[in-house]
Amino acid sequence: MREAAEAHASTGDLAVDVTGLRKRYGTVTAVQDLDLRIGRGEVFGILGPNGAGKSTTVEILQGHRDRDGGEVTVLGADPATGSRRWRSRIGIVWQDESAPAELTVRETVRHFATYYPAPRDPDEVIQLVGLGEKATSRVKGLSGGQRRRLDVALGVIGGPELLLLDEPTTGFDPAARRQFWQLIRALADEGTTIVLTTHYLDEAEALADRLAVIATGRVVAEGTPSGLRAEFDAAATVAWRERDGSPRTERTTTPTRTVAELTRRFDGEIPGLLVSRPTLEDVYLRLIGQEAV
Numbered sequence: 001m002r003e004a005a006e007a008h009a010s011t012g013d014l015a016v017d018v019t020g021l022r023k024r025y026g027t028v029t030a031v032q033d034l035d036l037r038i039g040r041g042e043v044f045g046i047l048g049p050n051g052a053g054k055s056t057t058v059e060i061l062q063g064h065r066d067r068d069g070g071e072v073t074v075l076g077a078d079p080a081t082g083s084r085r086w087r088s089r090i091g092i093v094w095q096d097e098s099a100p101a102e103l104t105v106r107e108t109v110r111h112f113a114t115y116y117p118a119p120r121d122p123d124e125v126i127q128l129v130g131l132g133e134k135a136t137s138r139v140k141g142l143s144g145g146q147r148r149r150l151d152v153a154l155g156v157i158g159g160p161e162l163l164l165l166d167e168p169t170t171g172f173d174p175a176a177r178r179q180f181w182q183l184i185r186a187l188a189d190e191g192t193t194i195v196l197t198t199h200y201l202d203e204a205e206a207l208a209d210r211l212a213v214i215a216t217g218r219v220v221a222e223g224t225p226s227g228l229r230a231e232f233d234a235a236a237t238v239a240w241r242e243r244d245g246s247p248r249t250e251r252t253t254t255p256t257r258t259v260a261e262l263t264r265r266f267d268g269e270i271p272g273l274l275v276s277r278p279t280l281e282d283v284y285l286r287l288i289g290q291e292a293v
């Protein structure tokens, strides 16, 4: 999936192509000079802290929010002028619950299917999201996690080529998150392009073929989860104490050489030696400006 998506991204077969996106709300700049290229069939994570501009970006991709500047193409069209037919090719899982409480799960999914020109089979979608045993339950009786699964069912009932999920697992317990991840992977295996925003680094790592870290409306890092990790693994910190007891640290991409030099200098044991590398979490926190590594 990842190789196919990267090949698409490089050959120009893009599901999402954003250049120089800008959005302000009054005096607040929510998005500034944001670029995104997402290949067809790719699972793409947009990772960032509260207020980074994730929801604003996704709303602009959906065509639900105007932009102030930049070029945006989603499935070949500008979302600002996308047709109804274009909209039917995109599935959206909203942050707010949208299903009517009094209907059953099956009634709700069947009802939403009528909005689309070529919907999927409602019972198949109910099975896909793991609500088979709840098909005849009323929406108001579902748990939070089950509601979210229903939201995904409503997002995919139209058979979308592109699925946009805004913070899909916020409020989930750990087991529900893992189950939800399986669902996203199943959809990705069917070939759906998936863009999801998240606060959670582990979620982006577990699901995304590629991810963009955004902070204050800009992309501050982009790549595969393993590529980002490798890039940041390059720098290690060597810490030790000098003979007078004063602490020293050195950031280096060649810690073994540094330790060898120190070994020679101290002629044996290096006082207080510590060699450490940042975790991906440390790197993420540094990227979003919340902690020094």
Ligand SMILES: Nc1ncnc2c1ncn2[C@@H]1O[C@H](COP(=O)(O)OP(=O)(O)OP(=O)(O)O)[C@@H](O)[C@H]1O
Binding pocket: 025, 028, 029, 030, 048, 049, 050, 051, 052, 053, 054, 055, 056, 057, 199
């Ligand atoms: N309708 C609005 N009116 C005014 N300011 C807004 C509006 N929506 C968002 N903002 C501001 O724009 C910035 C980006 O918000 P956005 O919701 O896009 O971020 P986010 O990354 O999705 O955050 P969160 O993770 O908290 O959902 C924030 O400073 C926010 O306060």
